[in-house]
Amino acid sequence: MTPSVEAHEQAPVLLRPKSDPDPTPSHPNRLARTNVLRGCDALSTAVITYALPLLVLTSTGSTLLTGLVFAAEWIPRLGALASGGTLVDRYGAARVFRTANAARTLLTALAVPALAALPPEGWTAVTTVLLLGASCGGLAELSFLGIETTSADLSRRAGPQAHRVQTWQMGIEQGAMLIGPLLGGLLLLIGGPAMLAAVTALSLAAALIRPAHTPRPAPAENTPTAGLRTGWRTLRTLPALGCLVAALAASNLATGLLQASAPITVTHTFAHSTATVGAIWSAAGAATLAATALCRPLIDRFGLWPIGATAAGIASAACLAAALAPTLPLYTALVALLMGAEGVMAVVLRTMRTHLIPPHAFGSTLAVTVLLVLAPMPAAGLLVAAAPARLLPALLAGCALLQAAALTWCFAGLRHHTASRPTTRPHAPADVS
Incomplete structure (x- = not known):
């Protein structure tokens, strides 16, 4: 039976019972x-x-x-x-x-x-x-x-x-x-x-x-769909995990809409060639790499929750501002800022996810969460295909507000959760320097 959220809070998955020693030394x-x-x-x-x-x-x-x-x-x-x-x-x-x-x-x-x-x-x-x-x-x-x-x-x-x-x-x-x-x-x-x-x-x-x-x-089960049932059952019994998945899905909807609408925005709004889109995403990729490298010492000093909440606020604000950006340079800078903040937020939320999902059902639950998190990506493409080009900025702004609401709800719920402040294991940790 999947452990309840109360049991999960009292006995974090980071701690292995003494009767089940770690089979693999660090x-x-x-x-x-x-x-x-x-x-x-x-x-x-x-x-x-x-x-x-x-x-x-x-x-x-x-x-x-x-x-x-x-x-x-x-x-x-x-x-x-x-x-x-x-x-x-x-x-x-x-x-x-x-x-x-x-x-x-x-x-x-x-x-x-x-x-x-x-x-x-x-x-x-x-x-x-x-x-x-x-x-x-x-x-x-x-x-x-x-x-x-x-x-x-x-x-x-x-x-x-x-x-x-x-x-x-x-x-x-x-x-x-x-x-x-x-x-x-x-x-x-x-x-x-x-x-x-x-x-x-x-x-x-x-x-x-x-x-x-x-x-x-x-x-526990061997049928092809057993993993989905197990993962969904685990997700339903862990409200904090459901909150995290919902926040990631809302964030992916906004990011997916921005990615799908970028060629239209660049060619119609700013009158540049589609080649410029590649340069924008290259800048965003570089910003994400830099941000994920910088977040490690920041998390060491301030902790998971403060850095994640700050990155969530920056990402939501940047997405909303990108929807209203009047010039291409400002749009490029905001997209890079958004993707960098999303990279930091992903590090935080994925770290929390590893603490929330019970190890005995991790693969099945991960599969369900990835399905739910990826589902907004094709939905974003359909929204862009259905909406007139002149309405895309308003649509992106609405998704940015939805993203902000979902991330606020998520981080408010996780503020005092065990996953946001992992405890030390009783034996030596792996070398992660």
Whole structure:
């Protein structure tokens, strides 16, 4: 039975009962190995996610086929969440992560000679890319659940230094999002097989490096949808976790709307080319990397809750101001400020999430929370598609106000919660310096 929120408050998941000793002593290389695994996995996912649609566009010139490839990558990723949590809880995070990367290694390795032998503009090559994108998309989500569960286990062992683990993980993810598209584009200048060969090498490295050990809990149910039921049951019994997920979902709606509307805003409102959008998001990515690096000493000094609440206020204000920005330079600066604050807030909320979710159901509950948090992203795209361009600033301002209300509710509820002030574990924490 899932523990009640009262029991959770009295016995934080950070503390392991004496009758259940830690099976894996802390090791100075645990964080380094996890970071390398996260880097290889995130970079290979970023390269293939951005490069496959570009490969089809440059080969065929068809925007329809390009959109189909993009959809083929993302739909299986959402579908994989339905069973991914069950697999992680049943077989262990390390096994799921290594298996997903091994499968991606095999698929991309087989696709290298296939694409080299086929004419790039032919239907056979396009079908191969579609199938590869769908397969790698689902595998990417499975590997994400595996490495995220491993990172959460390391965070719990780190005790009051848990935010340092999340700072490293967020920095690596943001770095991969910056480097991945650039690397994929450069490799495509050589050819599609060269890009796939790089993904194969990164996936192989992730499959061969042994992850930090995570306990393998005994499964309670074995059906494909058991993970969703378990995760939803856990989410309902932990109001603080539901509050956190709702805040992240509202924040994603505002951020997704800003991302989806940026090309329209830049071309219609500010009369600049679409290439400017890439420069704006590059600046935002750089700001996010800097902010996540700076937040570590700030959290060390002031704590999780004050830094998270401050970042939430800055993010909401920046989003509202971006909706009303009269010039492109101010719009760019506000987007960078927003994304930097969102990066800090993500470090705080993800650290709290690792403390809120019981370890025995982490994979299943994580899958449900990721589904709920990602759901506003396609909704934001539909809102942009349905609304006239002149109404987008008002729509974004409304979402910014919703974001502010949700974040205020979330941080007010978490102010005195155990997750906002993690306690020290009875044994030595992992090295997270």
